[in-house]
Amino acid sequence: MRTLQMVDTKTQYLKIKNEVDAAVLNVMESSQFIGGKVVNDFAINLGTYNGVKHVIPCANGTDALQISMMALGLKPGDEVITPSFTYIATVEAAALLQLKPVFVEVDKSTFCIDPEALEKAITPKTKAIIPVHLYGHAAEMEKIMAIAKKYNLFVIEDNAQAIGCDYTFTDGTIAKTGGIGHIGCTSFYPSKNLGAFGDGGAIFTNDDALAEKLKMIAAHGQSKRYYHDLVGCNSRLDAIQAAILDIKLKHLDEYIAARRKAADFYDRAFAGNEKITTPRRAVYSNHVFHQYTLIVNNTDRDGLNKYLADKVVPSMIYYPVPSHKQKMFAAFGGGDYQLPVTDWLTERVISLPIHTELDEEQQNFIVSNVLDYIN
């Protein structure tokens, strides 16, 4: 059996090695390392894939979120509502910009922001909502957009884990996550579903004026070379990364299918086990399985995590500490929150290896070890 890993980017690379190597060498020979045709072509292709008018590439997903909040003109003290149950990057940039992160509950079955809790957290200072499509499953965007409209708020989708995910509205319209809110942010961190060979990120919008502003902010606020109209930052996607991503983009749907196949296998293997809740796929969202995350009940979750490690089966706790309990947010009243669903999930989630290269032998081994401990 091949060694188990949470993500197997090496085997994935070897399957497209010739194409990738040629594309990288091509950039080196062109010596157009920053910007240029390769980066622009990738941005256009990604926009077409995601059904969004503008794609602004940047250095990473965290920058994408920060640049988005800067472009929306949010001011110190403005409140930004986000789920506590997420990766820290979703909210860190808000704090950095002296905005106030406001943490709300997630839905127990989808791990995504609870629209009712979100609406209750709105105050006159609220300016934006950042839903996170956690683990590759969409948040309830139709409800979230309706709330945003009612209270005149911006929506920035954190789509770092869900690129390629389809959201179905009640009228049957389908849209890809990241292209539904005013802005969408994604990450090309190597382990993400569309992963680079280094860091990378992108910002999506359908709004022409916003696109212009996002582009300027990512490039030192410049309107034309050496004319700086806004305070910005320096956030670029390397041409080498763009060249690799453009190749991987062509395989993205096939990669997602492979992840779904692996998820289906796990679903079948754990079906009916009363101590295990397998990931839900709500009617409005398909799932791109950035993570395959179980909820284990009446089980020592950390014990399971250690047991699997002893059997050389990797597993991860995403995330062991929710945002409202991170020391970083103590100054924002982090410790005062009562988020029982978030706390409940934090104690029970465990993610198993999921990627494009898993085979049945590997999955059988993972499953039997999980069941050996649980039963």
Ligand SMILES: *Cc1c(COP(=O)(O)O)cnc(C)c1O
């Ligand atoms: C990965 C990730 C980010 C940040 O992306 P980076 O490219 O690592 O900066 C933001 N939000 C979520 C939910 C993520 O998973």
